Amino acid sequence: MATTGDNGDLLPGGICVLGLGLIGGSLVRALDSRTTTFGWSPSEGTRTAAAADGVDVLGDLDAALERADATGALTVLAGPVTSFPSVLRRIDAVAPTLALTDVASVKAPVETQVAELAPQARFVGSHPMAGTAQSGWAAGSADLFTDAAWVTTLTEDTDPADWAAVAAMALATGARVVPAEALAHDEAVARVSHLPHLLALVLAQVGAAGGTLALSLAASSFRDGTRVAGTRPELIRAMCETNRDSLLDAVDDALGILGVARGSLASTGSLAKLAEAGHAGRMRYDAGPGTLVPVTLQGADLIEQLLSIGAAGGHVTGVGAGAGGPVVRAHFPTDG
Amino acid sequence: MATTGDNGDLLPGGICVLGLGLIGGSLVRALDSRTTTFGWSPSEGTRTAAAADGVDVLGDLDAALERADATGALTVLAGPVTSFPSVLRRIDAVAPTLALTDVASVKAPVETQVAELAPQARFVGSHPMAGTAQSGWAAGSADLFTDAAWVTTLTEDTDPADWAAVAAMALATGARVVPAEALAHDEAVARVSHLPHLLALVLAQVGAAGGTLALSLAASSFRDGTRVAGTRPELIRAMCETNRDSLLDAVDDALGILGVARGSLASTGSLAKLAEAGHAGRMRYDAGPGTLVPVTLQGADLIEQLLSIGAAGGHVTGVGAGAGGPVVRAHFPTDG
Incomplete structure (x- = not known):
């Protein structure tokens, strides 16, 4: 577990991406060789384009959610924020305890929406700080997230295992993972x-x-x-x-x-x-944040440790399974 | 006279550059193979560095001005604007009727200064829209002006021959010449x-x-x-x-x-x-300005024609000598 992007055995065995625009489409491409991915898009044009590029893509949201639930896949809200309420209601109806994340550019409002509309979901918000002035499936690329900061949000109630799955996915795309509270983000x-x-x-x-x-x-x-x-x-x-x-x-x-x-x-x-x-x-x-030194984080106060890393300008480089929960490798600024 | 940068026989036989920072130093380098150049710098360190790079550089301002006067060189104010008053006073004392331009980023205040302090100078202001975040002799390069806009300022009193000399110099660096009034610039x-x-x-x-x-x-x-x-x-x-x-x-x-x-x-x-x-x-x-078509400008209202070209988003591509004064090739927007 020595290199950036190492995620041990915690990368979910399946990733279900809801929305295949710039970010969702890039995510599917970036994870293609790392784990099983499948997607959903409400747009027939997008489905046709993504399928032509070899993506396993569904047009039926409930079917995608049922498949994610049955296979233990991590589901990613990758559509516009305005689409979240209707999707969250389907999640609560079809697969209420899904492992769930999102990639929207705001985090506190999404956290509130999820708590209201899909309260049983095992949710950890996230936000990859990457993009271009272009949009849509065609604009995506497998290396969009390489070396980008990928924020993962934490609350005092976050299950470290749920966070580790999201972090492992982000690391697998080549991003550096920055833990933060939603409002601070x-x-x-x-x-x-x-x-x-x-x-x-x-x-x-x-x-x-x-x-x-x-x-x-x-x-x-x-x-x-x-x-x-x-x-x-x-x-x-x-x-x-x-x-x-x-x-x-x-x-x-x-x-x-x-x-x-x-x-x-x-x-x-x-x-x-x-x-x-x-x-x-x-x-x-x-x-920049100054000289970074590798550290290992684990234990009962893992969430607190992770938030300290992010606030100081550091980032997570790897996650693995330990006896008492996730073991996290990170880079911490020496003068942070 | 078909290509951009063509300046016929109007490129001055000598260019005297006063100040060898980023802009002045790049100008000397850009003109090196095109005409005779020499420079002046008040900084011993800059003189040493420029001389080591093969520049003919003087430390005595009056001597540089006398040489420019004697050889009919076009003199370029390329130091900080704050240095202009003292240099203009020396010009008025030593070589009052010099052909003169400047490369400062403001034009109306410089026009006023020259009119006050060196009123006999044959002055045409100019401003190359090029630069980097770096400064000093070492930061300069021969291609700094390639494809950059180089503004040349005109008043109703400008002698077209004086303007043409400045335009020919700017064209020789690879810039496109944009005529404008000082305040509009x-x-x-x-x-x-x-x-x-x-x-x-x-x-x-x-x-x-x-x-x-x-x-x-x-x-x-x-x-x-x-x-x-x-x-x-x-x-x-x-x-x-x-x-x-x-x-x-x-x-x-x-x-x-x-x-x-x-x-x-x-x-x-x-x-x-x-x-x-x-x-x-x-x-x-x-x-951009749309489709550009080549036009030829000449005649008694040349200054007015030049200002129309600049205001419409066009630029000058070549200057040559004609029977009744300069003949100017330009690109004019068809929808300008």
């Missing part, structure tokens, strides 16, 4: 994923308002700064609007910092404070 | 170059404020959105603070758009307006 991604989308949209709009000359002079700072504004608007909305409370805090921070800089530029002509603080922020990002 | 770059830097600084600061977990979850949207925050703060300040008036307008637009989006998200939960308008802006940028 939502606050973090509001700042480093959702706010970047809003600022890209603002910049694209202000740039285009400058007209043809402005756009013809735009170079790499504008191109990079607006890249994610090329994502389909409905996907940006689905991601950002579902994380409203955390995103509002991040937007207020951005408005406050930009407003203060505006006042300073207007009154004194100086952007010193913004330039120094922003540069320091980027340098801190570039520096 | 400043308003455009505030939106597509300076505002991107401010938003990158804001995003880097908000992201870092999210702590270690947030930074460990940051993926490509944060990385791309904060890239230029890695530029040295003093370079960002020099660029943005000198374009204060136009930048304030762009910042106010950004604050207004983000503020309205914030209100909509808080009150109705919707980001539809921002998502649609921002996406449309990026799509317009991606679409």
Whole structure:
């Protein structure tokens, strides 16, 4: 169990992926040689395309859930968040105690939905921090998750075995697993994923308002700064609007910092404070979490240990079976 | 005169580059095989490094200006904008009627400075839209300007022959030449170059404020959105603070758009307006100016014709000598 991505014998024998868009489709491809996978899609076009690429794909949701239940497969909610309530109701009706995860970009609202609509499911939320401006089955690839952070959410009630199955799946795709509480995840991604989308949209709009000359002079700072504004608007909305409370805090921070800089530029002509603080922020990002050392986690307070790893900037590199529950290998920052 | 970069016989027989940082150093390298170049730097370290790379470099500013005057070389202000007043005073004292350009990122303030401090100089402002987060002689490269937009500024008093010399130099580096009025340039770059830097600084600061977990979850949207925050703060300040008036307008637009989006998200939960308008802006940028057709410009209203080309998203591809003044080849958008 020495290498990243090692997941011992805890990788589920089957993975049922509900929704075969960019993320679900990439997941099926990434796990193809590692375990048995099968999928469900409500779209006939997607089913046809996925089947042509060799995927075992069903059009009947209940049949997919029954098969997951009968084979002990881990089921993954990989459709839009707006589809979750109806799917969760089918789970509660057909296979209420399924091992279940999701790959949505917000975690606290999903945790609440699952608790309400499929309360018996053995649920552990997750979120792979990977994507492209493209979407749909055709946009997926087996290496989408390679070296990406894959958040797995924990509560004090999480069964370590349920978490280990989700972690093993994520590790099998080549991702590094970051344990976190759902709300901490939502606050973090509001700042480093959702706010970047809003600022890209603002910049694209202000740039285009400058007209043809402005756009013809735009170079790499504008191109990079607006890249994610090329994502389909409905996907940006689905991601950002579902994380409203955390995103509002991040937007207020951005408005406050930009407003203060505006006042300073207007009154004194100086952007010193913004330039120094922003540069320091980027340098801190570039520096990363520092030197990582391997550690082994196990025991009754495993969940607490896992959350400490994630909060410090570390990540899980392997999971295996031990006498008293999962044994977890992780990388922990020495100065974390 | 069929290919981009063709500049007929109008490329000056000598180019004197004052300042050998990223832009000046790249200019010397790019022109090396095309015409005679020599440079000046106030920094002994820069002179030593440039000389070791084969550059004819002087440490005495007056001597460089006298040589430019005697040989009819085009002189390029390539140092920081803050150095311009002292250099312009030496020009006015030593070689007042020099052919002169600059490569600063703001144009109207420089035009004003030159008119005040070196009023007899045959000045045409310019700005290559190229750069990296690095700086200094060592960061330069001969291909920095390849396919970049290189703005050349025009007033109703510009002598077309002076403009053509600057355009020929820019074309010789592989850039496409965009004619514009100084203020129109400043308003455009505030939106597509300076505002991107401010938003990158804001995003880097908000992201870092999210702590270690947030930074460990940051993926490509944060990385791309904060890239230029890695530029040295003093370079960002020099660029943005000198374009204060136009930048304030762009910042106010950004604050207004983000503020309205914030209100909509808080009150109705919707980001539809921002998502649609921002996406449309990026799509317009991606679409570019449309199909370009070759045109030839010449005659008494050449300056007016050149400004029309730039405003429409076109660019100059070649300059040559004609009986009645410069003959200009350009690409003009068919739907511009």
